[in-house]
Amino acid sequence: METETALSAPLTIGFTYTRSLGPVLSQFMTALAERRILGSRGSDGRVHAPPAEYDPVTYAPLTELVEVSTVGTVQTWTWMNRPLDGQPLGRPFAWALILLDGADTPMLHAVDAGSPDRVRTGMRVRARWVAEPAGHIRDIECFEPDGGCPAARATSTSSEPVTMIETPIQLRYRHTTSAEESRYLRGLATGRLLGQRCPACGKVYIPPRGACPVDGVPTTDEVELPDQGTVTTFCIVNTPFAGQRITPPYVAAYVLLDGADIAIQHLILGCPAGEVRMGMRVRAVWRPREEWGTTPENIDHFRPSGEPDAAFESYAHHL
Amino acid sequence: MTDVAVIGFAEAPCRPEAGTTSGVELLVPVFRDVLAAAGLSRRDIGFWCSGSSDYLAGRAFSFVSAVDAIGAFPPITESHVEMDAAWALYEAYVKILTGEVDTALVYGFGKSSAGELRRVLAMQLDPYLLAPLWPDSVSIAALQARLCIESGLFSEKDMAEVAVRSRANAIRNPSAQVSGIAEVEELLGAPYVADPLRAHDCAPVGDGAAAVILASGDRARELCERPAWISGIAHQVDSPGLGMRDLTTSRSAAGAGAAAGLGEGGLDVAELHAPFTHQEILLARALGIGDGVEINPSGGVLCGNPMFSAGLSRIGAAAQRIHDGTARRTAGHATSGPALQQNLVCVMEAR
Numbered sequence: 248m249e250t251e252t253a254l255s256a257p258l259t260i261g262f263t264y265t266r267s268l269g270p271v272l273s274q275f276m277t278a279l280a281e282r283r284i285l286g287s288r289g290s291d292g293r294v295h296a297p298p299a300e301y302d303p304v305t306y307a308p309l310t311e312l313v314e315v316s317t318v319g320t321v322q323t324w325t326w327m328n329r330p331l332d333g334q335p336l337g338r339p340f341a342w343a344l345i346l347l348d349g350a351d352t353p354m355l356h357a358v359d360a361g362s363p364d365r366v367r368t369g370m371r372v373r374a375r376w377v378a379e380p381a382g383h384i385r386d387i388e389c390f391e392p393d394g395g396c397p398a399a400r401a402t403s404t405s406s407e408p409v410t411m412i413e414t415p416i417q418l419r420y421r422h423t424t425s426a427e428e429s430r431y432l433r434g435l436a437t438g439r440l441l442g443q444r445c446p447a448c449g450k451v452y453i454p455p456r457g458a459c460p461v462d463g464v465p466t467t468d469e470v471e472l473p474d475q476g477t478v479t480t481f482c483i484v485n486t487p488f489a490g491q492r493i494t495p496p497y498v499a500a501y502v503l504l505d506g507a508d509i510a511i512q513h514l515i516l517g518c519p520a521g522e523v524r525m526g527m528r529v530r531a532v533w534r535p536r537e538e539w540g541t542t543p544e545n546i547d548h549f550r551p552s553g554e555p556d557a558a559f560e561s562y563a564h565h566l
Numbered sequence: 567m568t569d570v571a572v573i574g575f576a577e578a579p580c581r582p583e584a585g586t587t588s589g590v591e592l593l594v595p596v597f598r599d600v601l602a603a604a605g606l607s608r609r610d611i612g613f614w615c616s617g618s619s620d621y622l623a624g625r626a627f628s629f630v631s632a633v634d635a636i637g638a639f640p641p642i643t644e645s646h647v648e649m650d651a652a653w654a655l656y657e658a659y660v661k662i663l664t665g666e667v668d669t670a671l672v673y674g675f676g677k678s679s680a681g682e683l684r685r686v687l688a689m690q691l692d693p694y695l696l697a698p699l700w701p702d703s704v705s706i707a708a709l710q711a712r713l714c715i716e717s718g719l720f721s722e723k724d725m726a727e728v729a730v731r732s733r734a735n736a737i738r739n740p741s742a743q744v745s746g747i748a749e750v751e752e753l754l755g756a757p758y759v760a761d762p763l764r765a766h767d768c769a770p771v772g773d774g775a776a777a778v779i780l781a782s783g784d785r786a787r788e789l790c791e792r793p794a795w796i797s798g799i800a801h802q803v804d805s806p807g808l809g810m811r812d813l814t815t816s817r818s819a820a821g822a823g824a825a826a827g828l829g830e831g832g833l834d835v836a837e838l839h840a841p842f843t844h845q846e847i848l849l850a851r852a853l854g855i856g857d858g859v860e861i862n863p864s865g866g867v868l869c870g871n872p873m874f875s876a877g878l879s880r881i882g883a884a885a886q887r888i889h890d891g892t893a894r895r896t897a898g899h900a901t902s903g904p905a906l907q908q909n910l911v912c913v914m915e916a917r
Contacts, residue, residue, distance in 0.1 A: 258624055260624055260625075268694070272694050295807065295809070297695045297807075299805070299807055303805040303807060303810040323712045323813075324709065324712065325709055325712065325760045325761050325762075326760065326761045327705060327760070331682065331684070331685045331702055332685070334700045334702075335699055342701060342705045342706075342708075342709060344713075344808065352807070353809040354809055355696060355699065355701060355706075355709075355808050355809065356699065363761060368716055383698065384694065384698050384699065385698055412694065414693065416689070418621070418681055418689075420587065420624035422587045422680065423586045423587050423677075423680070424587075425585075428586075456634055457586070457588075457591055457635075458590055458591070458594055458634045458637075459637065460634040460637060460639055461637055461638075462637045463594065463608060463634070463635055463636055464594070464637075465591070465594060
């Protein structure tokens with residue numbers, strides 16, 4: 248096989264964690280919405296801010312919450328010269344452990360200090376709040392050097408208890424395929440279906456797996472497969488969901504291409520959903536050639552080929 | 567109680583960018599090498615246990631694709647931890663103690679380079695109070711380093727000396743990603759990556775894989791000339807609240823070392839999983855490892871830190887010194903979480 252560079256592509260994953268808060272963090276987040284910071288009193292009398300739900304020494308649940316100051320002292324720091332996505336500030340800033348007045352253990356946050364020579368251990372800083380705090384740790388936008396003026400007053404209006412928080416997550420990757428997968432994807436770009444045969448057991452995998460799951464050896468022998476096969480099993484999708492591209496009901500099926508030993512999952516269109524059955528013979532319907540890329544989406548769906556159904560025995564070992 | 571020994575170890579070379587996102591193909595030669603050295607076939611292994619992370623791979627159930635590299639048909643007994651594979655080794659050790667199996671193969675793998683590692687690692691933090699701020703792993707380590715330096719525990723020069731020794735040791739390690747002769751003054755002239763950490767203070771980002779074979783009693787003696795008998799293994803964890811523990815030491819490392827009986831005999835070699843120079847100094851202190859002990863003769867993770875297999879490799883590297891007859895009693899250590907939050911110590915001896 249000629250050496251070709253493996254295909255890779257950017258992969259961005261985004262989702263939002265929605266988390267329920269226990270009694271301690273619920274009070275803490277509710278207080279943040281009022282521009283106040285609470286700590287919890289540990290079994291040894293120390294105040295942890297932000298609050299610990301369980302004592303770090305005895306592991307006992309902690310229930311006594313006390314208000315601490317929004318002003319504190321930097322205990323240690325580092326300089327973030329190129330802030331990463333999602334961090335509190337988009338311009339260079341200091342990360343610091345900050346011991347708030349009235350607390351005995353420090354909290355981690357950002358300090359908007361401008362430059363590293365304006366940060367030092369022992370410096371006094373105060374919380375800067377976002378315009379509309381809503382009950383999230385990000386209500387504290389960051390800390391800033393304390394000018395000595397009195398702390399801004401907390402919002403007096405008591406808000407509704409905060410019981411849930413949402414945290415959006417976005418992660419970026421460079422997804423790299425194996426040499427076998429790259430061959431398969433490049434084959435698709437020219438309208439060919441390329442599987443590979445395990446040199447040990449002779450089974451044909453499409454897409455090629457990189458390693459045979461039976462023998463644990465790389466699959467090397469290339470096998471071109473036709474774009475027709477047999478429905479081994481299927482389901483009728485009746486439920487709408489976010490991002491759905493076809494109006495239900497429609498059929499998602501496993502299609503065993505002729506000569507393959509593993510089925511691929513695809514859509515069966517071109518007949519009423521109720522007519523799809525195990526053993527039905529189907530053929531690929533390709534998108535227009537000018538839309539092809541190195542992607543399995545080149546095959547839009549499969550449709551009934553009109554041939555007689557395959558005998559159960561012909562696919563019984565592939566269910 | 568059943569005696570359990572490490573009888574085999576292999577690792578893939580740690581490289582800045584290697585292989586696919588799944589990491590499966592990195593495992594294939596590692597399995598081949600570790601099994602061949604032990605004279606075993608895949609079918610001889612009683613239990614398989616792996617360590618890896620979906621956050622590294624960027625997809626759910628990513629470890630399942632690695633099972634292809636085992637050849638999992640007919641069905642095998644298999645388990646997985648979303649942690650460094652040193653913790654998978656702990657599970658496999660316990661599995662052997664139950665008497666259900668007499669051999670286990672433990673493996674770890676990951677492609678740290680697929681995403682932005684220092685940012686991805688924010689996902690392991692407290693999801694309410696810390697992770698939403700996206701503090702990265704290097705910055706958190708820097709906060710710890712400054713606390714130690716300003717407490718007078720050690721200096722930036724002491725840290726650079728750790729890097730110099732590690733890189734020199736790594737010259738003899740073909741799996742190392744970084745190695746060579748460096749001068750302390752030259753390293754200290756480099757700019758800060760995260761004040762007070764410079765590039766030499768931080769483990770490089772790299773991709774890799776490793777595997778260890780465990781066997782019990784007579785099976786171990788039959789398969790290995792000099793088994794590395796596990797005399798003690800323990801792991802402990804500290805609070806996830808960064809402010810709630812003393813970052814100038816590692817209570818969980820000290821606790822795990824004591825529980826594993828680390829101090830109950832002389833030690834020849836300690837392989838410490840310290841992704842930052844200052845953490846090696848902290849760990850040696852917390853574990854009571856003094857002069858006369860070779861620390862990280864492999865170069866350690868400062869010279870190659872493939873996530874989710876690097877801790878397992880520390881145990882493997884420490885065991886290898888017993889296998890080759892150059893040490894009588896060694897320790898492998900693994901860490902997980904921010905700023906040495908969770909620690910595992912495995913003490914091994916020749917018998």
